[in-house]
Amino acid sequence: xxxxxxxxxxTTINAMxxxxxxxxxxKSLVDTVNKRISPNVYTxxxxxxxxxxxxxxxxxxxxxxxxxxxxxxxxxxxxTMLIHALCKFGEWRLVRNFFANMIASEILPSVLxxxxxxxxxxxxxxxxxxxxxxxxxxxxxxxxxVVTYNPLxxxxxxxxxWEETTSLLNRTMNEGAHPDVVTFNSLINALCKQKRTSEAFxxxxxxxxxxxxxxxxxxxxxxxEFCSSGKWTEATTVLNRMMNAGVHLDVVTFNSLINALCKExxxxxxxxxxxxxxxxxVKPDIVTYNCLIRGLCNSDKxxxxxxxxxxxxNGGVQPDMETLRSLINALD
Numbered sequence: 001x002x003x004x005x006x007x008x009x010x011t012t013i014n015a016m017x018x019x020x021x022x023x024x025x026x027k028s029l030v031d032t033v034n035k036r037i038s039p040n041v042y043t044x045x046x047x048x049x050x051x052x053x054x055x056x057x058x059x060x061x062x063x064x065x066x067x068x069x070x071x072x073x074x075x076x077x078x079x080t081m082l083i084h085a086l087c088k089f090g091e092w093r094l095v096r097n098f099f100a101n102m103i104a105s106e107i108l109p110s111v112l113x114x115x116x117x118x119x120x121x122x123x124x125x126x127x128x129x130x131x132x133x134x135x136x137x138x139x140x141x142x143x144x145x146v147v148t149y150n151p152l153x154x155x156x157x158x159x160x161x162w163e164e165t166t167s168l169l170n171r172t173m174n175e176g177a178h179p180d181v182v183t184f185n186s187l188i189n190a191l192c193k194q195k196r197t198s199e200a201f202x203x204x205x206x207x208x209x210x211x212x213x214x215x216x217x218x219x220x221x222x223x224x225e226f227c228s229s230g231k232w233t234e235a236t237t238v239l240n241r242m243m244n245a246g247v248h249l250d251v252v253t254f255n256s257l258i259n260a261l262c263k264e265x266x267x268x269x270x271x272x273x274x275x276x277x278x279x280x281x282v283k284p285d286i287v288t289y290n291c292l293i294r295g296l297c298n299s300d301k302x303x304x305x306x307x308x309x310x311x312x313x314n315g316g317v318q319p320d321m322e323t324l325r326s327l328i329n330a331l332d
Contacts, residue, residue, distance in 0.1 A: 001196065014130050015141055016132050023217075032243075037273070040072065041067070041072055041073065041074065041075055041078065042068050043164065044063055044064075044066070044072060044078070045075070045078055045081070046059045047060075047063050048063050048064065048078060048081055048082065049081055050083070051063065052081050052085035055089070057085055057086065057091065058091055060081075060082060060085065061094075062081070062115050064078065069163065073105075074105075075106070076102075076107055076109065076110050076113070076167070077101075077110060079101075079102040079109070079113060080097060080110055080112050080113045080116075080149075082098055082103075083095055083098050083099060083113055083116050083117065084113075085110065086098065087116045087119060088329075089094050089121050092120055092124060095116070095120050096115065099113070099117050105195060108140055108142070108176065109140070109142065110142070111137075111142055111143065111144070111145060111148065111180060112133065114133060114136075114137045114142060114144075114148065114318070115147050115148050115234045117130075117133050118130045118133050118148055118151055119135060120150060121133065122151035122152060122154065122155035125152070125155070125159070127152065127156055127161070127164075130151070130152055130155065131152065131164075134148065134152065143175075144175065144177060145177055146172070146177045146178055146179060146180050146182075146183065148164055148177070149168065149171075149172045149177055149179070149183065150180075150182050150183050150186065151170055152184055153165055153168055153169060153183055153187065154171070154186040155165060156168060157186055157187060157189075157190030157191075158190055160194070165187070166306040169183075169187070169294060173210075178210075179210070179212065181207075181212055181213065181214065181215055181218065183216065184203060184204075184206075184207040184214070185215075185217050185218050185221070186213055187200075187203045188200045188203050188204060188207075188218060188221055189217075190220060191203065192221050192224070192225035193225075194203070195225070195229060196233075197225055197226055197229045197231055197234065197325075200222060200225065201226070201231075201234050201238075204218070204222055204238070205311075208241075212279060213245070214241075214242075214245070214247070214313075215247065215318065216242075216247055216248060216249075216250060216253070219238055219239075219242040219249075219253065220252055220253045220256065221252070222235075222238045223235050223239060223242075223253055223256050223257060224236075224253075224256035224260075226238065227256055227257055227259070227260030227261070227288075228256075228260055230260075235257065235260075239253075239257065243280075249277075249280055251280060251282055251283065251287075251288065253274075254273055254274075254277050254282060254284075254288065255287050255288050257270075257273050257290065258273050258274065258288060258291045258292060258295075259272045259287075259291045261295070262291050262292060262294065262295025262296075263299075264301050265295070265297070265298065266306075267292070267295050267296055267299050267301060268294055270291070270295055271292070271304075272298060274288065274292060283315075284312075284315065284317065285317065286318070286320055286323070287318055288307065289309075289312045289319075289323065290320070290322050290323055290326070291306045292305075292308055293308055293312075293323060293326050293327065294326040296308065297326045297327065297329065297330035302330045302331065305326070305327060305330060306327070309323070309327060
């Protein structure tokens with residue numbers, strides 16, 4: 001029986017894919033196959049791919065080891081499949097070992113291989129090491145894409161390395177990798193968390209200039225932080241853009257605005273937001289009502305708070321301890 005014939009034998013491959021076997025039985029199956037045929041790299045890659053897709057990583061590594069024993073040289077596809085699968089399962093040590101083995105064997109990694117490595121390193125907080133992999137990628141002549149850059153930008157943002165982040169963003173654009181909504185959301189989110197709202201607003205402007213469409217995550221994060229920082233002009237601008245762009249405003253977005261307005265005792269504007277929620281088909285939740293009732297009570301508008309409480313009950317939203325506490329304290 002030839003190796004090509006074995007590749008075409010779907011029954012054998014499916015048996016290894018779909019049946020859960022203890023490790024010794026799997027070894028026995030492979031030993032039986034080994035005695036009858038001489039699998040080539042294509043055959044073994046097919047088996048490794050099937051095992052990786054089913055999450056059978058130990059068995060996939062066993063087949064990889066079998067390749068070495070039989071003198072069958074793994075190729076870029078072999079390594080990429082294993083590294084990608086190991087990344088999914090968080091096997092960081094094995095990912096590093098396989099990548100080092102690949103480089104030592106003078107097998108050129110693909111963009112997917114490099115991307116998996118960079119993602120893992122950034123996930124571990126090893127941004128400097130991830131940058132080294134990016135430079136290696138460049139030296140090897142493998143063109144980076146937006147998937148390469150996104151975890152790097154996110155990692156640098158969250159470690160507060162803004163100079164490096166700006167440099168990398170410029171490099172992304174200069175190389176034609178085209179930052180996407182994920183890239184910009186990472187920047188805006190990190191800037192907002194560090195209360196750098198002016199820069200976050202500038203990034204939002206850049207995003208729109210580059211024809212990258214913001215999504216509800218972009219807007220919600222921006223609105224929340226602008227409100228928290230008392231930047232009402234920017235918050236209103238973002239809200240209007242969001243509505244004009246036809247992006248669905250969710251309850252979280254409205255709650256951010258209402259909460260911030262109530263903290264500033266701008267209860268009339270907060271009530272206006274509640275009415276806008278109804279107009280946009282967004283149902284208020286307990287958080288919405290609690291913010292408003294607390295805000296009204298703190299502004300000595302107990303009658304309005306009581307009226308809103310009735311509206312809340314009529315709308316099918318049940319009060320919690322915070323709701324009752326706000327009303328009781330106001331009436332004392």
